[in-house]
Amino acid sequence: MFTAANRNDFSFRVTPILNQNPPIEPNPGSQNSSAGIGRPLRVLAWRAWAPGLPDREAFHTWLLGHGAYEPVEAKPPCAAVPSRLRRRCTYLTRMVLETALPVCDDAGLATDAVNLVYGSRNGEIVILRDLLSDIFDREPLSPTAFSNSVHHTPTGYFGLVTKNKGISRTVSAHRDTFTCAYLEAVMLATRYPETPVLLVIADEQTPEPFDRILHPPPFPHSVAMILAPAPAGSGIGLTRVRNAAPSPEGAGREPAAEEGEEQVFSFLRWYLGDEAQLDLDTEFGGVRWWR
């Protein structure tokens, strides 16, 4: 029982967290209850960008190398964005557009023919920090900077550049941001199977003095992928599993995500490899991707 500190007119009973073993009960309302959540998807294309990892091939090499990341200064060129808009774009927005625009081309899709799910933990924290600095100094704020400070700023610019008028959602869930955003993408692709989903995950590092957080993003990055329902009998499935401790052999947990790694990096490495399944632990239990 927990009671609020300075009022006693309500309370919550703390509910025991489920702690028992194997798979979670089948989903009674699911359209594909025995096989997982929603429809299996296929990745039609993917792109990634980080400072020093300027294209998919460089990012792929870095992913496979499991190596350390060498910080460098670089700005996404965003050559496909008209210069009048590019000048107004935040760094985070440029990272998103640098992956989100070409990945549609890679998949052979018009940029206005997708629904969008954007996952970001910290959003425009760099812009917010600058606004706080101006406010502290009692300086009037820049209207453009304020318009650019909302969490979903990159999705607004994506709409402006592409004229995409479809569904656009954002997801934030601490270190589970990728998993929850992927879940949202599965739901959209299942509900609207004729419209592929553009899933973009992007984050900057939090600026001083907000840089002392427990699990900061390792470096600025943007990963975009196009997801669409897979033909019957193929594709990538997603299932919730209990995150029980792994067996001594590690059965069912191959390849384990690297400790503390961004979930989207673990997913990409798995997708590009040939293991049958990927298990990740989340705040809401285990999740398993399988093919």
Place this chain on the structure above:
Amino acid sequence: MRHYALTAMGMVNVLGDRLETIEPRLFAGDVSRLQEHPLRTTGERVLIGRVREELPGFPPRMQHYDCRNHRLILAATSQIAEEAEAVVRRFGADRVAVVMGSSTAGLDASEQAFFHWREHGALPAQFAYETQHEMGSVSKLVADLTGARGPAYTHSTACTSSAKVFASAASLLDMGICDAVITGGVDVLCSVPLNGFEALGSLTREHTLPMSRHRTGLIIGEGAAMFVLTRERRDGAVHLRGIGESCDAHHISAPHPDGLGAEAAMRGALADADLAPDEVHYLNLHGTGTPLNDAMEAKAVTRVFDGIPCSSTKPLVGHGLGVAGATELGFCWLALTRGRAGDYPLPPHVWDGQADEVLPTMNLVAAGGRLSRSGPVRFMSNSFAFGGNNCSVIIERS
């Protein structure tokens, strides 16, 4: 056809910290609780909708969450605690998801911490960015408070944040990922939105007057609104029926002048619920009181609906930004729930009565306005945001 029961609702905003005090002020059109507030960047004084009651504090084990934004969550979530606990017990904790919407999250904590850092060169000891300000902390807190152990995440699309949560919540239920969703929104008054909307020239110096020829802008409020949503149909309960989402793809902070995106969102919600326009009986407008929003919304609404009773409740509570969607749908829920025997109170449109003659005529709800109707009654709520992001939600009482 979807009928998901909204089995409980709790809220806190400038009208009060419980439904018993909010309800009479809502239907009376009480604007007396708004306060003047000086802006730090310009020194101008504007009205704000700040919660006047003392907010509950966190127990010792949850101090890492403590900030005003999260106290608003605590105040609203406490009102649905019984129902939240019931669905967790009934379905199992891992079958209950949390989907929240916010634009600020605990930005108030980061503001205080930043100012402290600038003044003293160090962050305050109690500051915890990850559990106070980071967007995901909003849903994490609600999961911790209620014991829900299903997927938990936060939407942040500015002023549509806590409207779009109903789309995700419905999908989670549609796909059988969970059996209940604890959902809603929160936003806290703090310096960035206040001074930011001032920079955009969007803040009025007086009471906001949506749809008036004298409208000069919006006022900002704060609050939290929480719901429990289950995949079942209950006699006499209010149900979620439809959601429509669209994007303008027009401007980063201004709406499309003809409201094409707004119209698409309203028509999308009607299609999702499989309803004709005349089967919806009241519309809670986005109605910010800015010249651009109201002009485009009036055009869009009158293209979709023929004389539907409508009102903006932002003159009463201010624009809640990230909590506006959940607050205004909560007002619809209150009206539907409080109705008896085919007679429903409607939130009044509080303004100067001076219609803008260049806009299409709207059927704005007068003081004391009521809806008399037998059979199913359906209300829609509109939310529009930066980035041209639009969302409309329909709920029904059978």
